[in-house]
Amino acid sequence: xxxxxxxxxxxxxxxxxxxxxxxxxxxxxxxxxxxxxxxxxxxxxxxxxxxxxxxxxxxxxxxxxxxxxxxxxxxxxxxxxxxxxxxxxxxxxxxxxxxxxxxxxxxxxxxxxxxxxxxxxxxxxxxxxxxxxxxxxxxxxxxxxxxxxxxxxxxxxxxxxxxxxxxxxxxxxxxxxxxxxxxxxxxxxxxxxxxxxxxxxxxxxxxxxxxxxxxxxxxxxxxxxxxxxxxxxxxxxxxxxxxxxxxxxxxxxxx
Amino acid sequence: xxxxxxxxxxxxxxxxxxxxxxxxxxxxxxxxxxxxxxxxxxxxxxxxxxxxxxxxxxxxxxxxxxxxxxxxxxxxxxxxxxxxxxxxxxxxxxxxxxxxxxxxxxxxxxxxxxxxxxxxxxxxxxxxxxxxxxxxxxxxxxxxxxxxxxxxxxxxxxxxxxxxxxxxxxxxxxxxxxxxxxxxxxxxxxxxxxxxxxxxxxxxxxxxxxxxxxxxxxxxxxxxxxxxxxxxxxxxxxxxxxxxxxxxxxxxxxxxxxxxxxxxxxxxxxxxxxxxxxxxxxxxxxxxxxxxxxxxxxxxxxxxxxxxxxxxxxxxxxxxxxxxxxxxxxxxxxxxxxxxxxxxxxxxxxxxxxxxxxxxxxxxxxxxxxxxxxxxxxxxxxxxxxxxxxxxxxxxxxxxxxxxxxxxxxxxxxxxxxxxxxxxxxxxxxxxxxxxxxxxxxxxxxxxxxxxxxxxxxxxxxxxxxxxxxxxxxxxxxxxxxxxxxxxxxxxxxxxxxxxxxxxxxxxxxxxxxxxxxxxxxxxxxxxxxxxxxxxxxxxxxxxxxxxxxxxxxxxxxxxxxxxxxxxxxxxxxxxxxxxxxxxxxxxxxxxxxxxxxxxxxxxxxxxxxxxxxxxxxxxxxxxxxxxxxxxxxxxxxxxxxxxxxxxxxxxxxxxx
Numbered sequence: 001x002x003x004x005x006x007x008x009x010x011x012x013x014x015x016x017x018x019x020x021x022x023x024x025x026x027x028x029x030x031x032x033x034x035x036x037x038x039x040x041x042x043x044x045x046x047x048x049x050x051x052x053x054x055x056x057x058x059x060x061x062x063x064x065x066x067x068x069x070x071x072x073x074x075x076x077x078x079x080x081x082x083x084x085x086x087x088x089x090x091x092x093x094x095x096x097x098x099x100x101x102x103x104x105x106x107x108x109x110x111x112x113x114x115x116x117x118x119x120x121x122x123x124x125x126x127x128x129x130x131x132x133x134x135x136x137x138x139x140x141x142x143x144x145x146x147x148x149x150x151x152x153x154x155x156x157x158x159x160x161x162x163x164x165x166x167x168x169x170x171x172x173x174x175x176x177x178x179x180x181x182x183x184x185x186x187x188x189x190x191x192x193x194x195x196x197x198x199x200x201x202x203x204x205x206x207x208x209x210x211x212x213x214x215x216x217x218x219x220x221x222x223x224x225x226x227x228x229x230x231x232x233x234x235x236x237x238x239x240x241x242x243x244x245x246x247x248x249x250x251x252x253x254x255x
Numbered sequence: 256x257x258x259x260x261x262x263x264x265x266x267x268x269x270x271x272x273x274x275x276x277x278x279x280x281x282x283x284x285x286x287x288x289x290x291x292x293x294x295x296x297x298x299x300x301x302x303x304x305x306x307x308x309x310x311x312x313x314x315x316x317x318x319x320x321x322x323x324x325x326x327x328x329x330x331x332x333x334x335x336x337x338x339x340x341x342x343x344x345x346x347x348x349x350x351x352x353x354x355x356x357x358x359x360x361x362x363x364x365x366x367x368x369x370x371x372x373x374x375x376x377x378x379x380x381x382x383x384x385x386x387x388x389x390x391x392x393x394x395x396x397x398x399x400x401x402x403x404x405x406x407x408x409x410x411x412x413x414x415x416x417x418x419x420x421x422x423x424x425x426x427x428x429x430x431x432x433x434x435x436x437x438x439x440x441x442x443x444x445x446x447x448x449x450x451x452x453x454x455x456x457x458x459x460x461x462x463x464x465x466x467x468x469x470x471x472x473x474x475x476x477x478x479x480x481x482x483x484x485x486x487x488x489x490x491x492x493x494x495x496x497x498x499x500x501x502x503x504x505x506x507x508x509x510x511x512x513x514x515x516x517x518x519x520x521x522x523x524x525x526x527x528x529x530x531x532x533x534x535x536x537x538x539x540x541x542x543x544x545x546x547x548x549x550x551x552x553x554x555x556x557x558x559x560x561x562x563x564x565x566x567x568x569x570x571x572x573x574x575x576x577x578x579x580x581x582x583x584x585x586x587x588x589x590x591x592x593x594x595x596x597x598x599x600x601x602x603x604x605x606x607x608x609x610x611x612x613x614x615x616x617x618x619x620x621x622x623x624x625x626x627x628x629x630x631x632x633x634x635x636x637x638x639x640x641x642x643x644x645x646x647x648x649x650x651x652x653x654x655x656x657x658x659x660x661x662x663x664x665x666x667x668x669x670x671x672x673x674x675x676x677x678x679x680x681x682x683x684x685x686x687x688x689x690x691x692x693x694x695x696x697x698x699x700x701x702x703x704x705x706x707x708x709x710x711x712x713x714x715x716x717x718x719x720x721x722x723x724x725x726x727x728x729x730x731x732x733x734x735x736x737x738x739x740x741x742x743x744x745x746x747x748x749x750x751x752x753x754x755x756x757x758x759x760x761x762x763x764x765x766x767x768x769x770x771x772x773x774x775x776x777x778x779x780x781x782x783x784x785x786x787x788x789x790x791x792x793x794x795x796x797x798x799x800x801x802x803x804x805x806x807x808x809x810x811x812x813x814x815x816x817x818x819x820x821x822x823x824x825x826x827x828x829x830x831x832x833x834x835x836x837x838x839x840x841x842x843x844x845x846x847x848x849x850x851x852x853x854x855x856x857x858x859x860x861x862x863x864x865x866x867x868x869x870x871x872x873x874x875x876x877x878x879x880x881x882x883x884x885x886x887x888x889x890x891x892x893x894x895x896x897x898x899x900x901x902x903x904x905x906x907x908x909x910x911x912x
Contacts, residue, residue, distance in 0.1 A: 058764065060760070079763075080760075080764055081764075084764055084765060089764070092764070096764065097757075098761065099757055100753060100757055101757065105750055108750060109767065110765045112747050113751070161761075164765055168765065
């Protein structure tokens with residue numbers, strides 16, 4: 001466990017982020033904090049702006065207004081790979097692995113690009129190898145390490161994506177619907193891994209549709225609707241909030 | 256009065272420009288209609304045009320058919336039949352499989368290369384000046400004393416008539432409604448009972464007919480040769496790109512406007528150094544338009560959705576197939592050392608071509624970036640070497656050949672940014688168009704200029720004057736190139752490149768600096784291509800602009816993809832086979848083989864290398880399967896019930912598989 005998540009804890013702070021498409025603000029002034037050692041969840045119906053906010057955090061999109069801070073450093077304008085090297089890792093809703101690389105190589109790509117500089121030379125080589133092995137072991141992938149990623153079952157690929165993110169020794173981990181496509185047993189395992197990571201000092205922010213999982217895992221929940229945060233606080237309170245229930249009900253009516 | 260004369264000249268030039276303009280508009284109509292009905296940007300249109308023009312000439316000039324009958328046969332029977340054939344054999348299977356734009360593009364290039372190869376095989380490469388014209392060039396006097404040629408008038412009428420016809424069919428008939436449904440959403444249209452396949456077939460038949468018409472109409476104005484006409488028609492893709500592959504009126508207006516503008520530009524005659532440049536812009540306005548259209552806007556029009564990278568064969572090469580291929584490559588490369596005379600001289604092309612093909616492997620195979628412009632970089636290497644040896648570059652004394660080659664490579668490599676920079680924000684078809692346009696612009700504006708065609712010397716140094724010594728030197732340089740390529744494919748850098756090719760967003764999220772890596776791939780590719788091009792020049796002791804024709808670049812690209820885009824050994828074998836096939840049999844055979852294989856690529860992912868890898872793996876012990884997904888007890892019961900029911904039905908003969 002130690003060494004996968006390093007001791008340099010950092011919090012992810014979002015201040016007044018606005019992202020517009022044409023005249024419509026998909027994200028309309030969102031404030032959010034993902035503190036280290038905690039699991040923060042972002043919920044809301046389809047079209048609430050969760051994915052757009054997520055894109056602004058990971059660097060796929062640039063906010064029109066507001067700031068994103070990683071451990072006090074303004075990362076609003078930094079490209080994705082720089083954010084990754086600063087310790088902001090992410091997974092994708094639609095699994096993103098490199099099918100022609102082996103499982104171990106997939107994870108190694110994450111390890112090698114971690115932290116600025118210093119990973120060249122034999123010391124860096126060994127350190128990257130070590131990180132790769134640890135991440136593989138943590139997520140139970142050692143048995144399939146030398147298999148090409150193509151053709152592995154969905155559950156294994158989800159774990160692989162997570163392993164690659166962790167191999168980069170992140171401080172903050174963004175997870176976009178990590179339980180999609182997992183069966184019950186795999187979801188249990190995922191929850192255990194995420195809890196362990198948080199206990200290790202990582203800041204986790206997950207977008208998730210599965211309210212049961214959110215209720216079970218999250219320390220804090222932000223509920224979004226129409227681009228704004230409508231409720232935030234401890235999971236039990238937010239999930240019981242009638243305003244939150246209303247947004248979900250409206251979404252269900254929509255289709 | 257002077258104003259009157261000027262106006263009169265303007266009108267005359269505009270009328271003259273209508274000839275080329277209406278051909279371009281016609282080509283645009285074909286591309287737009289095909290794209291709307293099938294979702295494919297038909298890159299093979301130029302080759303279809305050329306093949307139809309050759310067929311018409313054969314029937315009229317050689318077989319002595321009456322012109323009207325021959326034209327009717329070519330345009331109404333042969334061309335649409337070709338379109339239907341391509342649809343049934345090539346594009347419909349791809350569509351069914353949900354192939355991405357990259358695969359479809361390779362299939363188009365396959366058709367292109369196959370048609371060119373077939374024409375070269377049947378009629379040779381010598382330009383023919385006797386292409387029959389369908390309409391006599393009788394001048395008609397317009398009011399005001401302006402002359403309009405009858406053929407131009409007919410051509411213009413055909414363009415406007417076709418555009419109106421297509422517009423009317425789309426708007427007012429049942430077929431048009433079905434077409435619009437398919438354009439909007441193919442899947443949904445199919446669910447609603449529209450036979451999308453028939454719409455596609457009609458699209459291909461019509462597209463092929465217009466392509467043939469373009470070829471037949473343009474051929475009398477040109478020398479008919481297998482490379483020139485297709486390239487000219489490909490340049491008119493600018494028209495379709497400006498029309499965003501959707502709007503017929505925009506395509507027609509753009510085509511006519513570019514034709515007229517090209518004609519009017521002849522009035523500009525600046526003195527001195529600028530003249531050749533202005534003249535080449537004037538002759539090649541469509542290239543400029545294609546470049547501009549591809550750089551500004553193609554990103555939004557074309558190449559969205561589906562996998563964008565050319566499918567590779569998978570990185571971990573099965574050891575047995577890899578060893579066999581390496582052994583075969585080594586033998587093929589060493590064999591010519593025992594050759595004499597002409598055979599040896601022809602073999603000089605092999606290592607040089609192998610280096611150019613390696614550049615495609617690096618950019619497309621490893622980096623996943625489509626580049627149709629590598630012939631341009633090869634040409635720059637060759638021309639640069641020649642200019643440096645001849646001391647033609649101001650401020651630099653004539654260099655000895657070896658130094659000249661080195662400098663040319665070092666200067667060309669950073670020019671890889673010309674295509675690398677656009678690649679940062681583009682992929683798939685959009686990138687293909689940009690790289691093709693850049694390659695074509697290099698050919699037209701750099702290689703085919705007086706300074707490049709007159710009086711350049713490209714002599715080998717004394718110690719490499721003998722063909723055998725030169726071949727040995729080429730082998731050493733190829734070895735160095737292979738080492739570089741290996742460096743790019745292994746270790747940290749190789750993993751990052753493969754990650755970028757496999758999933759760009761995922762690679763960026765994992766901390767891979769994607770833009771820098773793309774630039775690196777294009778720079779390395781440009782350097783390798785320049786080295787190969789320089790060696791080609793030294794081998795033949797001359798700079799030959801036609802060796803680096805953009806169409807040649809398409810053949811090379813298709814070759815590498817066919818062999819297996821990420822196989823370096825494959826590229827070396829392919830170079831030997833390309834040169835060997837054409838020298839050993841008839842010119843054109845290699846293109847026919849490559850084209851046919853590229854068309855079939857949808858059925859053999861990873862190219863020939865992929866097929867070899869799978870064949871070897873098939874014989875090897877299977878890897879241990881991953882433990883199956885665990886099911887809950889309810890899941891297990893469900894599966895058992897399902898199995899029972901299925902096996903019961905199978906016994907009844909209801910479900911057969």
